[in-house]
Amino acid sequence: MTITPPALSVFEALESEVRSYCRGWPAVFDRAQGSHMYDEDGHTYLDFFAGAGSLNYGHNNPVLKRALIDYIERDGVTHGLDMSTTAKRAFLESFQNNILRPRDLPYKVMFPGPTGTNAVEAALKLARKVKGRESIVSFTNAFHGMSLGSLAVTGNAFKRAGAGIPLVHGTPMPFDNYFDGTVEDFLWFERLLEDQGSGLNKPAAVIVETVQGEGGINVARPEWLRALAELCERQDMLLIVDDIQMGCGRTGAFFSFEEAGITPDIVTVSKSISGYGMPMSLALFKPELDIWEPGEHNGTFRGNNPAFVTAAATLDTYWADGQMEKQTLARGEQVEQALRAICEEQSGAHFRGRGLVWGIEFEDKPRASAVCKRAFELGLLVETSGPESEVVKLLPALTISPEDLDEGLRTLARAVRETA
Template sequence: MKTLTLEKPSMHVFEEMESEVRSYCRSFTTVFDKAKNARLWDKNGNAYIDFFAGAGALNYGHNNERIRGKLLDYMLKDGVTHSLDMATGAKERFLTRFNDVILKPRGLSYKVMFPGPTGTNAVESALKIARKVTGRSTVICFTNAFHGMSLGSLAVTGNSFKRKGAGVELSHSVFMPYDGYFGPDVDTVKYMEKLLDDPGSGVDLPAAVILETVQGEGGLNAASPAWLKSMEALCRSKGILLIVDDVQMGCGRTGSFFSFDDTGLEPDIVCLSKSIGGYGLPMALTLLKPDIDQWSPGEHNGTFRGNNLAFVAAAEALQYWANDEFRKAIELKSRTVRAALERMAARHPELQGEIRGRGMIQGIAFAEDGLAERLCQAAFDKGLIMETSGPRSEVAKLMPPLTIEDGLLEQGLQIMAEAMKELAEQAQGQ
């Protein structure tokens, strides 16, 4: 694969006017103007393959035609767009389909809360209701966790850089080691149980445990089903509520609709956002077991919790899950990704690459600082968009739309392989 030769558009306006807090446009240094499924084009016509998918908000691709058609029909009929939490036909259709397609087939019974438009809104509401229901304030969270950028969510987020941005002390959380944190021989559930059982440990009985089944921003650390089930059993035995943050891993990213579908897990609370909006539209859900739904009317609210365009898009996106075909297609693509990553790591053992993740969110972790960032930069120069994750940005992470065409997936993986080859050659030349 050759490096892109067309000149990239100027970033002048963004550098002059936009806040220094901007991040992704510092890595992807062009002005994007058009997008379709797993492709983006900039203003000068440079084409890129998207292995980023809006950080997981575009599982169904850019400008998905079947979803776009429903949105256009709805708008042309003057459908309600903003409604706070008033009842609308669009919300009714979404709730009905979510129950019929997602909850009932899994034997799940949840009340659906619309907490606001983003993932951190879902997490904040989950933490609040867990504390209200239990009467306890502490929440146990995990090393390398990421749950959002508002204060409550940051308090249960492990990344020190993001935590420092809060500007205030973050409290009412206790961090425990995630699965595998001390290596494969240490059962961190047993570690946590010992602390909770010991009146001298200094760890109070928490209101809840919040976890990701796969830590996306934390470095693609995947918990084993056995660890998850042990954690659930511990929570049940002590009256601790179990919250699963499925904001990035939900809606099929790991292969099944919920990331815990194949584990036998039944969380008390589930947080969804990102791709639940179907079309990249802001939307979030907090799923509550009925006995936990102890809110007073209006006790948690938000102006944009009634995004009816997202309800329309989400209802159509759920049709992908009406049978097992979509899941099977994701499984095949996931195998393609895994095989390609294994080949890359085997061809360049000197880079000490470790494959992480599962489903359609996988990547390679590198021991050398900066290597993952250099790989992503080399890939971008060749027309592939992918990002890093992990506390030291040590993982080159790929998460294309679940709808990516097979040929385009292979092409993107080939670009990544070429970028890795370049890194290996540079390392040998040093």
């Protein structure tokens, strides 16, 4: 497919230089359906990015779209602050019946604002309030958001530098396999906690991603996560799992920590929780941690009622019978087989992932960007991740057909070959 870069004068003239994705995908997109996007010149693209994980059920999912249109047409409440509405009640009941109760999870639900970083900020604030301590431990190559509190527990130097001020009250520790198996898990962390001369302030909480998405698709082992949960309990620290990108079924189970058999104290959820790509986030926490005073944490857009509607429809449609998890794991096996073949053919390429989040890391780091560029030219949308953008990241919709998945993987293989 030959693509002529569009005239982007209005974007270049008026939009900030901070824009990012549009630079790698120089097209003006007009429509989207399922796993495909269409630009205004009629080109078709297979989407293996899914709104950075915000579109797990595809673009303009017809079931969710119908629920949304019906709600809007009957003049359902659009903006409701944190008032009680029928849309919120329907979501809470669906979330309890389809997600929390079947997993025996006791969580209270908080609506902290429309984005993932709002949920992280609320989680950090609550942990500090509960424990009466300031310090939060995070992990190498973590990413938790772009507001100041979230950046303080983010590892990426480039993103941290954008804060413009010192980022404090966060302490990084090595993520799983950071030392390639040469150092015992949590040896450094636990030694610092127990040594009165270490200088480490007693943390209120530890925040972790079970799979680091922006960090390069780094997958934590279940046994590592269990050991972390045990360490937190032993040392009187809360465990926060950031499930913003890896939750809502991305790794197979609804929550990415289910495989490890742990129950975090606090969980942050966003991206695909609305099901339709609309802004929505949750902070979930054990009932005994719910010590907020009314209005102590609020926000104008924490009650996105149209998002409640599509979220409830998503849970009732895809999470009532357990089939979504089985399908995702089957699609994941399809991806794994294709990536294994690519990496066996290409020296200096390695793959890793879970469910439907995968990455190919290139020892020749700039090659990942070249692969993404060539993939775009061939009609496939993929992005890079990792501290040096050395990983090609795959996030196809969970609802993608086996045929579309196979087509995208063939296109990816071609892009890798043609950039060798």
